[in-house]
Amino acid sequence: MKYELVIGLETHVELNTKSKIFCSCGGHSAANEPNDCVCPACSGMPGMLPVMNKRVVELAVTAGLMLNCEISRYTTFDKKNYYYPDLPCAYQITQLNHPICTNGLVTLKTSEGTSEVRIKQIHMEEDAGKLVHVGKASLVDFNRTSVPLIEIVTQPDFHSAEEVLVYLNKLKTMFRSGGISECEEGAMRCDVNISVRPEGSEEFGVRSEIKNMASFEAIERAIRYEYQRHVDALEFETEELVQETRRFDDATGKTFAMRNKETEADYRYFPDANLMPIIIDDEWLEQIKAAKPVEIDEKADNYRAAGISEKEIGVLIQNHNASKLLDDVVAKGCDAKNAAGWILTDCAGIMRKNGKLIGDLEMSSDDLAAIIKMVESGDVNRMSGRKILTAVIEEGVDPVVYCKENGLDSKVDASVIESVMDRVFSENAQAIADYKSGKVKAKQALFGACMRELKNTADTAVIKEILEKKLEEI
Amino acid sequence: MNNYVVKLSDNGNIAVDDTILVKDAQSAAGSRILEGFKPLFSAEAVTRLEKAGYIMAGKTQVGEFGLDLVGEFSYYGTQEGTLTCAAANVVACGEVKAALGVDMNGATRRGAALAGVDFLKPTYGTVSRYGIISCAASGEQLGVYAPNVEGVKEVMSVIAGHDEKDGTSLKDASYTYVTDEAVSGKKVCIIKELLAKADEEVVAKVNAYADKLRASGVTVEEISWDMVDVANTAWQMLMTAETCNNVSRYDGVKYGHRAEQYKNIDELYVNSRTEGFNFLTKATILYGSDVLSKNRYDDCFGKSLKVRRVVAESFAKLMESYDAVLTPVCSKSAYEAYEIEDAFKTVFEESAFTAVANLIGVPALVSGGVQLMGKAFAESTLLSLAGSIERAGE
Known part of the structure; x- marks a missing residue:
């Protein structure tokens, strides 16, 4: 039997802003040492409140325009609850109910022809920090907490690893060119939702989600491995497929189960009352459109x-x-x-x-x-x-x-150049003789000597002109 | 009427509840989980008062995260006998000019009523929430305890107004408060359903206050408003959910209390939080966590958000006919010490009087042991009504 691969992508892209999403700290790219770019707000101290960085909204809308999305005029933030030491508030501020962009479309050119991928939504959110493990100890670095991200969620419209890579490369080029993101290593991370079904079938197969992949090469390998695993399970009943979250191991080239649907965390999303809804009116939208690269x-x-x-x-x-x-x-x-x-x-x-x-x-x-x-x-x-x-x-x-x-002004009087050149000629009799005997290179040496005398100031075209004239006269 | 001696000194001393940050002073919200936490900055209200020449005289004790009746369940000292509120007390005995408190579930208003001082919970968004140890972001508001409406007005004029550090702060740069609007001809209603929740002594107090208002030419009518219980239930759901979320950052990793015994990160969390929170906070976390869970969200949290809108519309309609609402603040004139295991239910029942103002963000003024509520930005009306009675009593 022939099988069809079905993939949907969630791509996190770090936005190119001067400051974090809810405070004035510089982004982590501005950091030299761990916890360099950290304030009471992005380290989760009590008393601090998030204040929206307007630039994040503008970049997210610009990305949405590039991906032919509808721009929401009313957009809100929600809190996603989970405990992890790199998440200082124990919740992530993200968008669930009213994301900033919806219903986009991207056209892809692959070796098979042209295909289209629908964008379900783009939402804004804050990044988490980083844990550094040293021996038995774990250290927390909050430089990356609250760095602004957009997450671009597609519909399950990809049917090959090539399409995925063409899409990701297109995003990368588009975002770099448009100043949305530098898309450096690690600044673009993907969750790949993958399932396999018999060709011609309308129903989706059992889905696995491969989390948090930063390299395009790893994404390609993971897709190929996972496709084969699903096909083997369907064709030869090697295992029973369950809906689960998996991790790709770069060393072995295999994926491993992390957690399944039953043990999936309940993130207890709810609206963030600290951030008022953002209204994007006609005037603001027009400004963003006008500034769009x-x-x-x-x-x-x-x-x-x-x-x-x-x-x-x-x-x-x-x-x-x-x-x-x-x-x-x-x-x-x-x-x-x-x-x-x-x-x-x-x-x-x-x-x-x-x-x-x-x-x-x-x-x-x-x-x-x-x-x-x-x-x-x-x-x-x-x-x-x-x-x-x-x-x-x-x-x-x-x-x-x-x-x-520094006297670099080249408006040196022609008579000054001529007198300098006369002196150079008298001091470089050998070069003159060489030139006469047909060695063209000697002209270059004379030119260089003049430039040195004039301390590289005068207009080179004028020097050349006078030099030619004088050589003819010889 | 007032059981305290007003010593209106000219000093500018202000007491600050422990739920409000004062730079370099331990700010623990009455909880062990924040033991030793010294903030790097002061709350905006504190900074504004200091700039205006006031002196922060000291921190006043609160119950853990302001969740209890008046401050009886603090890690730093539990109360016995008749319960009192520390901030209201220092204002009552004239030790300070005024005090700042966070009104989240009525503890500040109840405390003021018991001590016989004034407390204003202002309109949501008029006073910056920057620098308060936040629990229920959508309804908590920093307010002022003072011996009388003049004191409330003086402090409010300094602290109210836009703050760019608080995304929920309204855009007006400042607000003007008056205490001497003409009250004759104003209309006030008493909500029957709330009177029914109070004992005879309290009812008598409300009625006596109504008579004094009538003597000033105010029309006072008893009416029925069926939103009281749904408003309270909705606020308890939103408040517990938001509190559960906001205190989840206290995990023993970054600051405050960390358990000595743990083998891994999960034990560090569990042991630190088990030791760090009291029974009432734990009950609040459990309740709030349940309200937000996938299976209950729509019926609990989601519905509470809808109820909030319905209550706000109904209250606005009521305020088309009346200038203010007169209600009790507590069901009785004094609370006696009780077991913390009973706290969640006890506070829930008592907050029937206070929850509306938190749920829909309208101002509420406690004066003379009763509460006046009005529509958004109607502080001056409330201060003037209470002021006319305070001045008549002098």
Whole structure:
């Protein structure tokens, strides 16, 4: 008999916000040490009350718009009760009754063709902390408690591991490009609901839920293992399938039962009276819609039309920070292709030298636009421009002030260049002789010597022009 | 009428119930589970009073999490003989100008009535809940004990108003309270069903108060309002459920009491909580946990939320015809010490008088041993009605 795989996904995505969902602590990515980003609120002390971070609502709505969801105009929070040391209040604030987005749709392109997956809902919730086991002791780290998450719940519309992976990769690209989430390792976690039924059957088979998987590779392996386990049970009666929660073991590649339906916890959900219902009115929704980043395909087409290379486009659509900076400097009048080079080669290079990534770059688009314009207009040469950029990124200086203070202004009078060049010619008789005998490289050496004398300031195009003229005269 | 001597000194000393945080002072809500817990910050009401020049004179004892009648079941001392409320007492003997208390299930109002002082449970959302040891978030509210309405007004004017640290705080930046609105021509009703729950002495007290109001030109009528019992039952369900949830963070892991004996995390929880909570809190947790369980939710918690709406609508309708409701606060004029095993039922029955104000968030003022309730934001009407009687008695 042929069997059909049926999968529904619950995907938790950590939102890219400056602060936690109900307090002003920085997210755990801002933490260096355990319990660095913790306050009385997110460590569950009495007396503290949750206060909603508006940005979380906006990012959740943006994610919902990207996934073609209906946006709830009235949304509320509920408490989910369970005891665990990494959950300081012994309840998680989440959404059960009125989630923020419902009824979405995603189109997937796989090797089999095109398929559609319905999104049941997206809800907002807080993350839990982390336990660290040291010998016989267990230590609690609350840096991650109350970090904002959205959970995206699909209908059971996936029928292959490939579809699942295409979906997850699509979410990842979409969310990174849209600044919703960095989707780093561990910031995207999945619960996979899986069942198997005879092909053509309308009824669902017995469902197992594989909890909390962070790697796409593990998800794929777990699906394949679980599919085979279900098929074996149905075909050869190797075991009786029961509805249960399972854990995937990465080392053995097998899944193991954690708890079954009978022993499932009653989470005693109820509305959180500390948080008033959130009303999303027309005005707010329009603001969020207006700020919503353009679709990935549209974005790529725009960059392509501006002459940006495919390789650079690939980086830009994965990187919200870089593409936003590019869009901003272009809006300020810079050439897109040129600016892309500045961001992805120069800025990225300087960041890399400092052991950081382009995603961490915190530079105002005003500063970058000023530097690019100085170079484009010939006020500063390319090399000095890079020098200014380095100082802006590393020391946070003002580009215009820095340029003046360090004499990088390339408006050096042509007569000054000529006299410098005369001196260089007289000091480099050998190079002149080499040039005359046909060694083209000698010209480069003369140019370099001039630049050194001029301390890299003057406009290189002007130097080259004078150099050519003088060499012809020889 | 008042059995205390008012010593209205000019000092700015304020007593603070142990359910309210004062920075660096042990704040344990009368419970062993929070033994030694010293908060890193003060409640917003405390901070506002300190900024205005008042001095926090000390913490007053409460029953564990404010769940009992007036404060008889605290880990830090059980009462014998006739029961009293610590905060109401220090106000009554003039040791402090006023006191702050959290009104969650009526203990503060009952305490004030027994001691013969005033207590105002303000409209929900007008005073910040930031820094109170929260049990029943949807109906608890920080209120003021004072010797008279002038004292209530003075403290309320400082503490009421929007606080961004409390998501349930209403948007108005401040509120103005008056105690001298003209009362002549106002209409007050007495709820028959509540009178029936009180003994003769209490009924006589309410009737005497009604006569004094009439003497000031107020119309007082006895009416029937059939919401009393459903309101109380609904509030007990919501209150126990929310309390069960809010005290679940006290697990011995982070602060407060931790059992000495445990072999694993489950034993750490169970032993710490078994030792840390008293019988009444445990009963509340069990009741609340049941109310929230999957099988009972719709019939208990869910229905209570609907009842809350129905009661609120019915009360609003009543307030179209009347300016205030006059009721007893307790079924009798004094409580004697009793066994904690009887506490859950005893408090449940007594809170019939106080539950409506918690359930639907309306203001309630205790003065002269009786209670005046009004519609939301009608504090000034209540203060003026009580004020006219207090002033006449001087």
